[in-house]
Amino acid sequence: MVSALPLNRPAPSGGSQRKVWWRLLAATPPLVFLGVFFAWPVGAILLRGLHPGETWNFGAFGDVLSDPTMQRILWFTVWESVASTVLCVLVALPGAALFARFRFRGKRLLWSALLVPFVLPTVVVGVSMLGVIGGGGLTGVNLTGTVWAILIAHVFFNYAVVVRTVGSTWSTIDPRxxxxxxxxGAPPWRVFTEVTWPLLRSSVAAASSIVFLFSFTSFGIILILGGISHRTLEVEIYDQTAKFLHLDIAAVLAIVQLFVVVAILVWFGRSQRRRSVLFDQRSATETEHLxxxxRQRWFIRSNLVFMAVLLGTPLVLLVVRSFSTPEGWGLGFYRALTDSRGGSTSFVPPIDAIGNSLLFASIATVIALVLGLCAAWAIVGDGSAGSDSRFGRWTDTALMIPLGTSAVTVGFGFLIVFDEPPINLRSSIWLIPIAHALVALPFVVRLLVPGLRSIDPRLREAAATLGASPRRVWWSVDVPIVGKALAAAAGFAFAISLGEFGATAFLVRPDRPTMPIAIYRALGRPGEYNFGQAMAMSTILMLLTVVVMLIIDRFRPAGVSEF
Amino acid sequence: MTSPFLSLNHVSARYGGSDDDALHDISVGINAGEVIGVLGSSGSGKTTLLRVIAGLHATSEGSIILDGLDVTTTPTHLRGVGLMFQEHALFPHLNVSDNVAFGLRMAKTPKSERSIRVAEVLELVGLAGFGTRDVASLSGGERQRVALARTLALSPRLILLDEPMGSLDRVLRDRLVPELRELIDDLGLTALYVTHDRSEAFELANRIAVLDEGSVVQFDTPGVLDARPATEHVARLLGHR
Incomplete structure (x- = not known):
């Protein structure tokens, strides 16, 4: 008997026409959001720098760039980033090899735990580093104010980026x-240089470009550990705006920074296309062994010890010191968080910052998820052949740009655009969540796109042939599969918002600090109790972040980028 | 009586985390110019045997004597043993001639000599003129030939073949096995050929070692093996009954 199932499939030509419309519609909210909250503020910075008065003036560039102080800052930013990147790659390669080639107890847990320093707010990174290499720290050596403190903190922060990105590529290389x-006849070191390295190179480049960007736009870490002599462009932009009110100089610096960042991204994209080698990938379980x-046991053990020292010590010490008050062990610092003393009318008890942070993070997460879902859907289309179009790639690229833009630039841009009509958000609580959502959006899209792509179009077709309407198909096929990716993305957006410091520093109002801001303020006040409060607050923020991160790792869909 | 070219004396090996031997007390002698088939079902230890001989896996007991020298602890790259995998493991970032030249480059052979030798072996496996091709563009059979050429370029004194036809279809295999046989005869190679395919082993090998659960259960010429299988398992493996 011939099947009489109603197949209400749309006519091919009309259908594909409609698909394009839906994708354009889906791409609209995220692109409008980017236009208003990214392109406009950044454009305003450009205008402020290049067109200060009535006329175009490129002379400001000459003035700023020929200033020896600025030259020194620019030079330091560049070489500090290069040094951080090189050091981080060298230090992390053995770790990548460990995860790529060996099976050992607790591997999966460690793989997740590595992410802790990376998702930690940079302010917390700075504070926990103070516990180890600050005056009176564990080592007894005071490195604060030296470039070593900055390099060590950057390695601490970015270690997981290199280990996880390079390690997961390495694990797909056939050991044969x-x-x-x-x-x-190749001795071990030549096996590495002649075979392993050429196949790893593009993932090392990918990881390096991320480490470079994070080091180049480093803000919180430099503020806390750099002292007065070491400043990055990011810090200088902040100071010129917030301390000296030299908006024109800040604008020029922001443009220079944006230029370098975009140049790096473009160069990276090009070299990636040129250099990447396609090879048959093995599954990680196939390439790992006990x-x-x-010698192999020694390699594993020394790697684990190194990770414990590099990543574990600062965090453990942070927690321990948050309980070690001048009166002995106790909750003194934590109790002090609820005090409203401080002698200033704008002072709020630090404990309030927790509520503020959770509120902002919730709003930011919702915004980033809604926009991210629209964007991901526009990028992926329905997953059928040919739907991975140029349109999708452009949307993808556009959404990645904020990733490379410094948070301080975003905050600065918001400051000059949204404190006057037509949009005055200066006193609204929306400004901070919007900035956080903007920072989180690229990560959210990066997590959602593979989730959507992993839906086999045949599943949809199967559901359709069984008589499901398009909406039913979406609800019964897409949603359950994307649900996991959505949970992971929500976790990431939440964690990013909790820890965001650069943009918040510009936009925060004195009576509504977030946790990172409260920590930084506490550090800036003299006295053991203020430092202790910073420790206590950092511990709370760390715990919150770790919980969120564990959720992410539980729901992380397979085949997603590794950070 | 002359001593064999390769001899394994009471060789055992195991994998980390396991208390059971992957290879158990294996003693075999192989003469120069012989082609030995290693036959066994999957998990019988055939691949481990090759890995131990190549030095990619350590012995837990016993010794390996190659050409009069004890190589039990010699690292792989100093053993001078050629090795070819089932998936061919061609270097994806190098073209055909750079793949073939790899070993020569490691041996610091001068460039001019290298290109002559590469052309020679490519000719030998029937791939003359393929030098500049990208390995990704090759068919399964061509990849197999490149892997063979790469192994032969160094003129190893012993070659180990781990199911080299394993990833090829039947038709291709039927064409390549006689070719390989001819090549082995022409070059007078000493070889160990791992396979789970009875006909391949019978067509190529002078003698066949049958492995079961890490032990050699029978080591004889194909004729004897066929006529008098030592155990039920051997008989079943040979397709009797």
Missing amino acids: LEESARAL PETA
Whole structure:
């Protein structure tokens, strides 16, 4: 008997026409959001720098760039980022090899735990570093104010980026390639330089570009550890705006920074296309093995010890010191968080900052998720052949740009655009969540797109042939699969908002501080109790972030980028 | 009686985390110029045996003597043993001739000599003129030949083949096995050929070692093996009954 199932499939031509419309419609909210809250503020900065009065004036560039102080700052920013990146890659490569090649107890847990420093707010990173290499810290050596403090903190912060990005690529390389090279007479180091490295290079470049960008736009870490002599462009932009009110100079610096960042991203995209080698990827479970020799066991052990020292010590010490008050062990610092003393009318008890942070993070998460879902859907289309179009790629690229833009630039841009009509958000509580959503959006899209892509179009077709309407298909096929990615993205957006410091520093109102701001303020006040409060607050923020991060890792869909 | 070219004396090996031997007390002698088939079902330890001989896996007991020298602890790259995998493991970032030249480059062979030798072996496996091709553009059979050429370029004194036809279809295999046989005869190679395919082993090998659960259960010529299988398992593996 011939099946009499009603197949209400739209006519091919009309259908694809309609699909394009839906994708345009889906892309509209995120693109409008980017236009209003990214392009406009950044454009305003450009205008402020290049067109200060009535005429175009490129002379401001010459003035700022020929200033020896500015030259020194620019030079320091560049070399500090290069040094951080190189150091981080060198230090993290053995860790990547460990995860790529060996099976050991607690591997999965450690893989997740590595992310803790990376998702930590930079302010907390700075504070926990103070506990180790600050005056009176564990090592007894005071490195604050030296470039070493900055480099160590950047390595601490970015270690997971390199280990996880490079490690996951490394785990897909067939060990038999390396074994073939050995059988062909290559000693171990040449196996690495001739076979492993060429195949890893593009993932090392990917990780490096991220570490470079984070180091180049480093703000919180530099503020806390850099002292007065070491300043990045990011810090200078902040100071010129917030301290000296030299908006024109800040604008020029922001433009220079934006230029460098975009140049790096473009260069990276190009070199990536040129250099990447396609190879048959193995699954990670196929390439890992238990240690066989004493040397391999030693390699695993020394790697684990190194990770414990580099990543574990500062965090453990932070928690321990938050309980170590001048009166002995106790909750003194935590209790002090609820005090409203401070002698200033604008002072609010630090505990209020927790509520503010949670509120802002919730709003930011909702905004980022809604926009991210629209964007991801526009990028992916229905997953059928040919739907991965140029339109999708452009939307994708446009959404990645804020990733490379410094948070301080975003905050600065908001400051000059939204404190006057037509949009005056200066006193609204929306400004901070919007800025956070903007920072989180690229990450959210990065997490959602693979989730959507992982939906086999045949599943949809199967559902359709069983008589499901398009809406039913979406509800019964897409939603359950994307749900996981959505949960992971929500976690990431929440964690990013909790820890955001650069943009918030511009936009925060004195009576509504977020946790990172409260920590930074406490650090700036003299006295053991204020420092202790910073420790206590950092511990709370760390715990919040870790909880959120554990949720992310539980729901992380397979095949998603590694940070 | 001359001592064999390769001898394994009471060799055992195990994998980390396991208390059971992956190879158990294996003693075999192989003469120069012999082609030995290693036959066994999956998990019988055939691949481990090759890995141990190549030095990619350590022995837990016993010794390996190659050409009169004890190589039990010699690292792989100094053993001078050629090795070819089922998936061919061609270097994806190098073209055909750079793949073939890899071993020569490691041996610091001068460039001019290298290109002559590369052309020679590519000719030998029937891929003359393929030098500049990208390995990703090759068919399965061509990849297999490149892998063979890469192994042969160094003229190894012993070659180990781990199911080299395993990833090819039947038709291609039927064409390539006789070719390989001819090549082995022409070059007078000493080889160990791992397979789970009875006909391949019979067509190529002078003698066949049958492995079961890490032990050699029978080591004989194909004729004897066929006529008098030592155990039920061997008989079943050979397709009797």
